[in-house]
Amino acid sequence: MIKYRKEVEGLRPYIPGKSIDEVKQAYGLTHIVKLASNENPLGCSELAKQSIIESLNEPSYYPDGNCTALRAKLAKKYNLSPNQLIFGAGSDEIINMITKTYVSKNDEVITGDITFPQYKAGTLQMGGKIIEVPLKSYIFDLDGILAHITDQTRIIFIANPNNPTGTMVNAAAQLNFLNRVPKDILVVMDEAYVEYIRDSDFPQTIPLLHEYPNLMVLRTFSKMYGLASMRIGYGIADADIIEKINRVRGPFNVTTAAQVAAQAALDDEAFVQRTYEVNEASKAYTYNRCHQLKLSYIETFGNFVMIDFGRPSPEMFEALQSEGYIVRPGHNLGMPGFQRVTLGTPEQMEAFFNVVEGILKG
Numbered sequence: 001m002i003k004y005r006k007e008v009e010g011l012r013p014y015i016p017g018k019s020i021d022e023v024k025q026a027y028g029l030t031h032i033v034k035l036a037s038n039e040n041p042l043g044c045s046e047l048a049k050q051s052i053i054e055s056l057n058e059p060s061y062y063p064d065g066n067c068t069a070l071r072a073k074l075a076k077k078y079n080l081s082p083n084q085l086i087f088g089a090g091s092d093e094i095i096n097m098i099t100k101t102y103v104s105k106n107d108e109v110i111t112g113d114i115t116f117p118q119y120k121a122g123t124l125q126m127g128g129k130i131i132e133v134p135l136k137s138y139i140f141d142l143d144g145i146l147a148h149i150t151d152q153t154r155i156i157f158i159a160n161p162n163n164p165t166g167t168m169v170n171a172a173a174q175l176n177f178l179n180r181v182p183k184d185i186l187v188v189m190d191e192a193y194v195e196y197i198r199d200s201d202f203p204q205t206i207p208l209l210h211e212y213p214n215l216m217v218l219r220t221f222s223k224m225y226g227l228a229s230m231r232i233g234y235g236i237a238d239a240d241i242i243e244k245i246n247r248v249r250g251p252f253n254v255t256t257a258a259q260v261a262a263q264a265a266l267d268d269e270a271f272v273q274r275t276y277e278v279n280e281a282s283k284a285y286t287y288n289r290c291h292q293l294k295l296s297y298i299e300t301f302g303n304f305v306m307i308d309f310g311r312p313s314p315e316m317f318e319a320l321q322s323e324g325y326i327v328r329p330g331h332n333l334g335m336p337g338f339q340r341v342t343l344g345t346p347e348q349m350e351a352f353f354n355v356v357e358g359i360l361k362g
Contacts, residue, residue: 006127007125010124011121016037020032020326023326027324032325035327035348036326036327036328036340037342038304039226039228040275042274042275044265045265045271047264047265047267048227048261048265048268051260052230062252063259065253067259069259070259071085071087073263073266074266077266078236080206080236083239084237084238084239085234085236085242086234086237086242086249087234088232088233088235089258090222090231091118091218093253095119096122097245097249098188098235099122099123099126099128100126102154102155102186103126106129107128107152108128108129108153109155109156110131110133110148110149111158112159113135114135114165114335115135115140115159115163116159119157120132123155131153135165138162138165139162139165140160140162142176146177155186155187155188156181156186156187157188157190158187159192161301163192166301166302168199168301170202170203171202171204184214185214188216189205189217191205191218193301196223196301196303209236209237214238216236216237216241218233218235220234221233221258221265223303225272226265226275227258227261227265230255230258231254232258278345282343282344282345282346282349283343285350286307286341286349286353289349293353293360295310296308296310303343306330306339306340306341307338307341308338309338312331312337313329313336313339314331320339323355323359327340328342
């Protein structure tokens with residue numbers, strides 16, 4: 001056997017749920033509704049779609065490794081210097097670049113015990129030690145994280161709002177936390193679902209970057225903008241942090257199609273507004289049906305809801321899948337009994353809960 005790095009021993013490959021075609025074949029179904037991966041049920045902007053088509057006219061050319069046009073557009077949007085931005089094939093790649101840059105063997109990285117798994121995977125592959133602090137009322141326990149800081153701590157990852165719980169750290173709590181974290185520790189605020197939030201208590205993190213040079217913000221085009229298949233996300237931080245991370249970035253890591261689609265998506269504010277309104281309507285409908293069916297749920301600030309159906313997670317997951325609804329089972333996320341349900345359109349959610357009601361009664 002060919003020898004491999006010791007750090008690989010503790011890793012497990014990401015296992016996605018069954019594809020739509022696999023579920024169709026397994027259950028003999030012709031119609032499937034996927035509510036498992038927090039994708040946009042409206043698809044993406046038509047402007048973005050057209051830009052992708054046009055980009056295929058020159059597939060023989062390498063993409064712009066600097067993402068120059070997209071960099072300039074985002075810098076203007078957020079009043080940033082262009083050298084404060086880094087781009088990757090989704091937030092996943094940026095998280096991996098961060099750990100490659102800042103984590104050595106036996107260094108410590110702190111995060112929540114129920115959160116986005118890539119923080120743990122990125123840490124372990126570098127030989128680092130992951131410290132998972134239990135959530136408090138399904139929210140990141142910032143005091144608990146502070147209590148676990150040691151001389152070996154290099155990074156703190158906080159998903160805000162958190163995936164899979166949908167909960168948020170508010171502005172006051174975040175500011176108090178940043179003031180207490182040592183300045184030689186990188187604090188990464190992963191805001192993948194930020195576009196879904198219009199709550200005045202949610203932190204305005206980007207304006208804080210000039211006050212906290214150890215702060216980094218992650219954003220993505222996979223969720224609100226509906227470009228998950230394009231694989232494009234970005235990080236914002238002090239120019240020195242970005243320069244260091246850029247040293248481990250591959251030279252052409254973001255495709256031309258992804259770059260132009262992201263630019264077009266930023267221009268289509270009407271699509272963003274429509275997505276927000278649909279998500280809010282589906283969220284309200286979901287809460288109402290949960291109340292009617294006496295189902296517990298966690299109030300969410302994202303485009304998904306964690307629902308406790310009162311049955312073992314694998315059992316309910318299979319029952320829903322057999323009826324043509326793919327969700328994310330909670331037992332794989334550290335929350336047995338729950339299912340993470342992406343908010344589809346109101347029509348999809350109505351049909352979904354009709355199926356749920358039938359399963360629970362049956």
